[in-house]
Amino acid sequence: MDQGRGVPGAIILAPRTKNTRTQNQELRTPHSEPRTKNTRTQNQELRTPRPNSPFSIFNSQFTPISLSLTNLCMFQILSYTTKNFEVNMRYDVIIVGAGPAGLAAAIYSARGGLTTAVFEKAMVGGQITVTEEVENYPGFEEPISGFELTAKMQAQAERFGAVFIEEEITAMGMEGLCKVIEAGGQYYRAKSVIICTGAHPRRMNVPGEERLTGRGVSYCATCDGAFYRDKVVAVVGGGDSAIEEAMFLTRFAKKVIIIHRRDELRAQKIIQERAFRNPKMEFIWDTVVQKIHGETRIEKLELVNRKTTDITMLPVDGFFIYIGILPSNQLLESRINLDSAGFVYTDEYMHTNIPGIYAAGDIRYTPLRQVVTATSDGAIAAWSAEKWIIENEDEFEVDCAEQ
Ligand code: NAP
Secondary structure (H helix, E strand, O other), X not given: OOOOOOOOOOOOOOOOOHHHHXXXXXXXXXXXXXXXXHHHHHHHHHXXXXXXXXXXOOOOOOOOOOXXXXXXXXXXXXXXXXXXXXXXXEEEEEEEOOOHHHHHHHHHHHHOOOOEEEEOOOOOOHHHXXXXXXXXXXXXXXXXXXXXXXXXXXXXXXXXXXXXXXXXXXXXEOXXXXXXXXXXXXXXXXXXXXXOOOEEEOOOOOOOOOOOEOOOEEOOHHHHHHHHOOOEEEEEOOOHHHHHHHHHHOOOOOEEEEEOOOOOOOOOHHHHHHHHHOOOEEEEOOEEEEEEEOOOOOOEEEEEEOXXXXXXXXXXOEEEEOOOEEEOOOOOOOOOOEOOOOOEOOOOOOEOOOOOXXXXXXXXXXXXXXXXXXXXXXXXXXXXXXXXXXXXXXXXXXXXXXX
16 A cells, blocks of 8 residues: 655645744854754644644644645544644654765665654754864765755755654564564554664763764864864874774874873784874874863863873864764663664665664764765665555555554
8 A cells, every 4th residue: 555655745835934034043053152953843743743742733732724634534544533733654664864874875865755754862963063163075065064965955854845853763573574663652664664873973971062063073184174274183092993094184184183091002013014104193192182172272282191180281273083983772672683883784785773763874884974975874774665555555455564
């Protein structure tokens, strides 16, 4: 049974105004206060059909005049009580996470005529929204902020009918053809699920870290390294990522100082040897960063030598944190195959080991984690999901209809 395929699904209950975006852009100026997690979310509430929202089509107190029957049918309401607004909704594709991978998957899926819902618990755009300028995503001659880039992706996905739902998914039923998602006390069903929950850099959790992120503190040399031409930067960590990224930074910075908590690196020997040979690299051993100082941007690092307990101040222009990356895999059951660090194994079609479930972007076991690779993954995952749905159309009619 076709669940509203081809029907434009985005229900815009309040028109997006020019002001909405402008306000957000103002918040993204480098010297403004850091944007709170809610900034995009507040706007989303204007255009996202949330089951329990006062704007929701499911709220009996609200009668959307412009809502057509066609729009309503798209949701295939399976059960509904006005008392607690309990509803069940069905989509062809549910995308978990609205970073670049999820957004690209949404564009491809919705444009392919599949009813598509994207769940995001926090901020549409994911990690990249904290990057002030993205200058290596093809198609943008001038740098674009991560926030603006992903906002464009969201608008593009919405234009094709993708629905954005601001809810945290609390459970996923992966058994059978028809997948079940629980979010915000509601149950949603999908023929296919694309997991785009991403990864997050391990934080140091020291004073100044959060406040100065995007203001000299960074977790991505590939993204931000070029801003430190002829500057002094420090990198914390002793693994492959820290050393490789530090080497990358020597292309721009005049000095790159590795701060490591032990007296030997964890990185592979060949990588270490290259680093030791590089005249721009310096090493501070047995030392941890206990505080990041700076008013409007980073000024210096407060270091403690773990052997002597001496405290010193290190003036820097930039500080890159590479103390490991953590997959956002809390949702995934043990049935999804993960590598030892918790990233999802997929094949080149983004299949996980569970039929109908795909993974894309940083959550994947992958050699490069960039916006361009995430969007590529998302496109492939949506294409694979579409093939899966077409191939199993007859079975879905039985399996999904019964649930
Ligand atoms: P990693 O190997 O886990 O290294 C993390 C580093 O950060 C370690 O040196 C660790 O110190 C240090 N660290 C951890 N917590 C810290 C804290 N709170 N304060 C200060 N330092 C802290 O992580 P990674 O470098 O991101 O690499 C992740 C995985 O990807 C690894 O398996 C790595 O081999 C792989 N990788 C491979 C390549 C490549 O093959 N080219 C490139 C990048 C990454 P200790 O050493 O004292 O524990």
